[in-house]
Every structure is written in structure tokens, then in C-alpha cells.
Ligand code: NOJ
């Protein structure tokens with residue numbers, strides 16, 4: 001009998017091997033091959049212009065304990081191919097229309113003996129591949145626990161990578177640029193620069209991971225539609241240059257609890273021999289579900305200022321008092337509390353910001369440090385630090401609401417959860433209702449510190465579900481969300497466009513905590529922004545932080561022109577002008593660009609791009625015929641030559657060019673800029689030199 005089973009299964013394997021499947025991308029440049037190894041292990045291989053992007057790589061999932069893993073012993077029981085082609089309109093975006101065109105291969109696998117069924121769905125676009133595992137409803141697989149997902153991405157060589165260390169809790173790192181083979185030796189240097197404790201391997205990196213091969217092929221690995229699943233990291237086998245998926249565990253080490261029918265997020269591979277195509281790719285959005293919010297009229301892009309940078313730099317405080325025990329959350333007797341005198345979120349000060357927003361045409365004002373709890377922030381990692389509804393006594397919620405309304409300015413709420421996800425969930429309905437009652441339509445949420453419940457991580461399945469819960473509940477209240485320290489975005493804003501921003505990377509705040517690498521912003525569009533917009537909070541004009549707070553010697557590693565360019569190069573429907581009003585008043589001519597630049601676009605043109613070196617993008621305003629161009633530059637002075645052939649042939653425009661001054665430099669001469677104007681049309685071209693850590697910004701306004 002045993003012999004018979006052996007013969008039958010061998011026969012099955014042999015027929016399986018011959019059942020290799022392949023599809024091409026609609027333009028024929030990519031091809032995807034699926035096949036089973038002789039032991040029934042599923043594999044895929046991806047090529048672009050007839051060269052390997054990913055060599056034959058294994059697919060599968062390892063289950064916990066007694067459960068037979070979904071790794072091998074499969075046979076192909078069904079395959080189907082199809083084509084999809086549609087154009088959809090995002091609520092906001094880099095373009096007003098997005099083409100979603102792919103060829104699909106659906107492979108149904110049945111595991112010998114266990115009879116379990118796994119479907120692997122591949123979607124091959126003109127810009128790359130997405131694939132995921134699906135678990136249909138079936139008798140032999142209902143509840144299962146993941147020990148690890150075992151998806152491989154076998155690279156063809158020792159590529160250059162733009163990487164940050166694998167970490168279950170933070171992405172707030174500067175990037176390291178190195179060969180894959182150097183990650184191991186550079187890991188500690190990259191990792192210890194930060195405080196997190198959750199590196200899992202010396203060759204572990206985060207997605208979105210950007211790479212470049214010696215042959216000039218650009219490859220980006222990430223994921224799309226991360227829902228009810230742990231966030232994926234990549235662990236490199238640096239002998240063979242094979243990445244393996246590495247999921248974020250939960251508090252007890254398990255990597256995920258699934259119940260069929262269900263599916264994993266999509267694993268994405270974007271590739272091209274032209275770096276600009278990586279920036280133009282819409283794979284991440286296209287692999288997400290269409291918008292689930294019926295009425296989206298309340299979702300609006302926002303340009304805002306805030307009572308924020310003064311706290312980040314240490315000039316002011318979030319807290320009203322330094323006397324921790326005197327505040328009893330929601331029950332404080334303020335006659336007994338000693339104010340510290342530096343609390344920024346006070347009514348008269350906030351009104352000044354509202355006036356400034358109204359005067360210069362900003363949509364909204366964010367105020368942090370308005371509510372009780374900051375005096376005890378991080379105190380013993382308590383569950384109940386904030387209740388999100390109790391203002392400090394000097395912050396008059398109603399008065400501020402009335403005042404902002406009279407000036408036509410929206411207020412942005414701030415919820416620092418301190419990582420206490422359960423506490424936030426307990427208070428969420430009240431907190432969102434409080435926002436609605438007081439005129440707030442958007443909230444910046446934050447997850448600083450270790451996740452509570454203790455032992456869990458920022459990127460685990462449980463915590464991913466928390467962010468999703470907050471997002472969907474916010475949609476019920478018609479509230480827009482900008483979540484900081486949450487899991488990196490994976491295009492979910494297509495389905496829930498009330499997710500107007502995320503941080504999930506090292507933002508401008510670090511310019512006040514020691515500085516960012518000057519070429520950081522030439523890498524972020526290729527990495528963090530692949531998943532969705534970032535609340536980078538640009539627009540800093542005063543680069544010596546000591547001029548705000550004499551005790552802070554940090555330097556903003558950027559020129560003023562570079563800071564202006566970020567409004568174009570760092571796409572986001574939510575953009576902050578982060579510096580203090582008094583600093584903008586000193587440079588009102590440069591500030592003009594920030595005032596004019598839109599936050600929603602009909603078209604985007606990626607003019608020049610090289611990760612780590614430069615990015616130049618032109619975008620057309622969604623609501624006018626005006627164009628805006630931004631260039632950010634890395635560590636070498638560079639002259640950029642751009643053609644304005646994207647302009648309307650029939651029209652004339654006035655271009656205002658905000659360029660680096662002759663001797664500008666991010667470190668030694670960061671405030672040197674020059675503004676010039678000229679009439680341009682579609683035949684014009686421009687030659688502009690950007691400083692080290694510099695750039696330029698151009699507004700191209702239709703001449704009527
Ligand atoms: C970190 C966020 O990134 C920052 O923007 C915020 O001000 C602080 N946490 C306080 O919530």
C-alpha cells in the first residue's frame with residue numbers, strides 16, 4: 001500500500017512539474033513563470049525585458065506546531081488566466097485618473113494527503129508584479145496559526161540597496177546605501193542610532209525596499225493591502241542573495257491567526273530600467289480594493305500650519321505643568337496645579353496661529369498638547385495616560401472652535417495614544433464625537449512608545465487591526481486620519497481615502513533631534529512613499545534650531561529651496577508648513593511658494609530620478625492650469641536640465657523659480673536662495689543648479 005501511495009504521489013509530482021504556467025504583462029515586457037518543484041513546492045520567477053528580476057523563488061507558509069505546513073506536496077488542480085483593464089478616479093492623488101491594467105494568473109493548488117487548497121493569484125502589470133495567497137472556504141483548513149510566511153525573493157546579484165534595519169516598532173531611520181552583501185557589517189551602525197529594541201536579524205530590512213542592480217535595473221519590494229495580517233519584513237540570506245519574508249510577531253511570538261476564507265496582503269515587485277517608472281507606479285494602489293466610502297464629499301486635501309515645531313524643538317512644552325501628581329485625568333483641581341509657563345496650546349497663542357492661517361490662506365491649524373496627560377507622558381507606560389476629551393485649563397475648546405470658524409479655518413485634532421491601543425479604542429467613540437461637536441474633521445494620531453498591551457509590536461497583526469479599526473470608525477464619523485508611528489502604508493487610502501496621511505518614516509522632526517541625512521528626501525519617494533502619502537512636515541526656513549531653543553544644537557540639513565521642493569516631490573494630500581510664523585515672516589518671498597502650491601493634482605510628470613541622488617517632478621494643479629515643479633538634490637552639486645514640454649501648447653505661463661543661491665549648501669549656507677521670474681511655454685527648457693542638500697521649486701502660473 002505504502003509503495004502504491006509513493007508511486008501515485010511521484011506520478012503526481014511529475015505531472016505537476018510539467019504544468020509550468022506563465023503570463024506576460026500587457027505590454028509584454030514582464031513575464032511571470034509559476035512552477036512546482038519535484039517535491040511540490042510552489043515557485044515563481046519574474047523577468048523584465050528578458051532578464052531575471054527575481055530568480056526562481058519559493059512560495060509557501062509555515063504553520064504552527066501540529067498543523068501541516070503549506071510549503072510543499074502541492075499539485076496544481078486548476079489554473080485560470082484573465083485580463084483586467086479599467087481607469088478609476090481617486091478622491092485625491094498625484095493624478096486624477098489611474099489606469100489599472102494587468103494580466104492575471106490564478107493557480108489553485110491542492111496539497112497531497114491533507115487535501116488543503118491554496119490559491120496563488122498573480123497580477124502582472126506594465127510596471128511589475130503583485131501576488132498573494134488565498135485560502136478558500138474548505139473542510140480541511142479553517143483556523144490556522146502562522147509560524148512564518150515563507151515567500152522568497154531571489155535576487156540576481158549583489159545589488160545596491162537603500163535600506164533601513166528590520167524592526168517591529170519603528171521606521172524612523174536614516175537610510176543606509178550599501179551592497180546587499182554589506183548589510184550585515186553595517187547593520188549595528190544603522191540600528192543603534194535608534195532606541196527600538198526589536199531588530200530580529202542582522203540582515204533584516206524593512207519594506208518598501210529599493211534596490212539597483214549593476215546592470216541598472218531598479219527593483220522595489222513592498223506589500224499592498226495589509227489588512228488583518230502582520231506587516232512583512234525581509235530577511236536576507238546574504239550568501240545567496242535571497243530575501244525571505246519575515247512577519248512581525250504578536251506578543252506571544254505567533255505571526256498571525258487566520259480563518260478561511262481569507263487571503264494575505266499582496267507582495268509587490270516593481271521594476272524598471274528607468275528610475276522614474278518606480279515613482280510613477282500605481283501598483284500599490286491598484287492592488288487595493290476600490291473606495292468603500294460612499295459619500296466622500298467630506299474628504300478634502302489639507303494644507304496646514306500648527307502649534308507643533310515649537311514643541312519639537314523644545315522651545316515650548318506639550319504639557320501645562322511639570323507637576324505630575326497634581327493632574328488627575330478628567331478630575332483635576334487646577335487651583336492646585338502649578339503651570340510650567342511654556343505650554344504652547346493656550347487659547348491666545350492658538351488664536352495667533354488661526355490668524356496666521358487665515359491671513360496666508362491655509363486650510364487648517366493643528367494643535368498638540370491641548371489635553372491632559374502630557375505631564376505624565378511615558379510615565380510608567382500607563383494604560384490610561386490620555387482620555388482625548390479633557391483639555392488643559394488654558395485651552396478653551398469652544399472659544400477656539402468659534403474663533404476658527406469665524407476666520408474660515410479648520411482645526412486639526414491631535415490624539416497621542418502613547419502606544420496604548422486598547423485605551424484609545426475604549427475612548428474612541430467619545431473622542432471622535434468630541435471632535436465632531438467641536439468642529440474638528442481631521443485627527444493626527446500618534447503611537448509613540450511601546451505598544452500596550454505589553455509585549456505587542458507596532459507592526460503585528462493585532463496592532464495592524466487596531467489602525468484599521470480606528471480608520472474605519474473615523475470614516476463612520478466623517479473624520480480624516482493622519483497616523484504617526486503606525487504601520488507603513490500599503491495603499492489602503494484607495495479603499496479608505498480618509499487616510500490622508502501617515503508618518504511611518506523618519507520625518508522632519510528628526511531635523512530637530514540631530515538632523516536627517518541631506519539626501520534622505522531623495523530616497524523616501526522610492527521607499528516610504530511607494531505605500532502612500534507621508535506627513536513629512538516640510539517647510540523649515542530657520543535651520544539653526546538653537547535660534548529657537550538655545551539648548552538645542554540640531555541643524556536642519558536642507559536648503560530653503562530644498563524645503564520648498566518637498567511640497568512637490570513628497571506627494572501628500574496633507575501638507576504642513578511646519579516652521580513658526582515668525583520665521584516665515586522673515587522670508588515672505590520664499591513663503592509665497594508654500595502659499596501657492598496645491599495639495600491635489602490632475603497630472604504628474606517624473607522628470608528626473610535617481611534614488612539617493614535627485615528627484616525632479618512636475619505636477620499640474622487639479623483645480624487650475626498651473627504647474628509646479630520640485631527638485632531635491634543629494635550629496636553632489638548638480639545641474640538639472642528640464643524641458644517644459646508638458647505645458648499646454650496653447651498657453652503662456654509665468655514661471656517663478658525658487659533656486660539655491662550660488663554658494664548655498666545644506667550645512668554651511670542653507671538660507672541662500674534666489675527667486676527669478678520669466679515667461680515660459682511648452683518649448684521652454686530650464687537649466688538650474690542645485691546645491692548639496694538643495695534643490696529648486698518652480699510655480700508655473702497660466703498667463704491669462
Ligand atoms: C511623534 C510625532 O511624529 C510628532 O509629530 C508628534 O508631535 C509627537 N510624537 C508627539 O505626539
Ligand code: CA
Nearest residue numbers: 172484485503
Ligand atoms: Ca514620529
